[in-house]
Each structure stands twice: as C-alpha cells, then as structure tokens.
Amino acid sequence: MAQHLSYEESVRGVWKGLALLALVTLVEVALSLLKAAEWAEDIRILIYVASLLIIGLSVYKAYFIIYEFMHMGYEVKGLAMTVLLPTMLLIWALIAFFNEGDAWRKSREKVIYKDQLEVPTGDDVGAISPREDDLLLALPA
Known part of the structure; x- marks a missing residue:
C-alpha cells in the first residue's frame, strides 16, 4: 500500500x-x-x-x-501507457508534418523560380534579337 x-x-x-x-x-x-x-x-x-x-x-x-x-x-503501468502512447504518436506526427512541410516549401520554391523565367512566345520564338543581329553584321565574311 x-x-x-x-x-x-x-x-x-x-x-x-x-x-x-x-x-x-x-x-x-x-x-x-x-x-x-x-x-x-x-x-x-x-x-x-x-x-x-x-x-x-x-x-x-x-x-x-x-x-x-x-x-x-x-498510477498503474497500463494507465500510464495509455497516456504515453498517444503522446509518442503526436510527437511522431509533428516530426512527419514538419518534414512534409519542408518538402512542400522546397517544391514551391522551384515552382516560383520556374515561373519567373521568361519563355519566348509567338513571333519571338527563334527570332534573333536586335543586338545579336548587329553582332552578325559586324563579323567579317
């Protein structure tokens, strides 16, 4: 007792x-x-x-x-374990969610970087810029 x-x-x-x-x-x-x-x-x-x-x-x-x-x-061991096990699962979930969030953040940074790149569209595809045209004319034949 x-x-x-x-x-x-x-x-x-x-x-x-x-x-x-x-x-x-x-x-x-x-x-x-x-x-x-x-x-x-x-x-x-x-x-x-x-x-x-x-x-x-x-x-x-x-x-x-x-x-x-x-x-x-x-308290008896069984009662203590009923509190301890969900606590451990909560800690595991927090670690997993932080790792998942970090992966999403890195993926989002790649998307933002790719969105900032300028892609030629329409008539500009394959066209020579005026500066490159001047360089081509200045080259000796």
Whole structure:
C-alpha cells in the first residue's frame, strides 16, 4: 500500500517541484538568450548544443509535470501507457508534418523560380534579337 504524506510534507514537495521547474525554466531562457547573442551567430556548434539542451530540458519539464502534478507516477503501468502512447504518436506526427512541410516549401520554391523565367512566345520564338543581329553584321565574311 502507498505511503501517505502529511499535509506539510506535501506542501514542501510542491514547493520543491516548483523551484525545480523555475530553475529549469531559467536555464532554458539563458540558453535561448545565448543563442540570440550576436557573438554566437557564427558558432554553429554552440547553437546546436544549446538547441539540444533546450529540447532536453523541455522534455524533462513535461515529464516532471506529468509525473508529479498529474500523478502519473503513482498510477498503474497500463494507465500510464495509455497516456504515453498517444503522446509518442503526436510527437511522431509533428516530426512527419514538419518534414512534409519542408518538402512542400522546397517544391514551391522551384515552382516560383520556374515561373519567373521568361519563355519566348509567338513571333519571338527563334527570332534573333536586335543586338545579336548587329553582332552578325559586324563579323567579317
């Protein structure tokens, strides 16, 4: 049987959890400001490491909130899996949609580029421009 905490112990646990979340949030904000710094723009490895740390800390915060404040850590495994599986499917869907959107963006850029090309139409097809005509007349025979 689960051990029940007293009211004071529960309040102390909530404050510790809030302090942990505040600390993680401050670290995330500091990393975000570091990425936005002008001197860090040229250091690509710093940007990648900071981005990975921000993602990792965000996942940890989500896990902690679900585990402690939504009480999933104290539930049976089957119930926890019914929450975890749709979450994993949602993450997979987000990754798939971002990849699909990126492919559409690249395809759209090609279409816009091809639309900007000038294609000769009507009488202009195969005609020599006046500048080329002058060059042909200037050539020695």
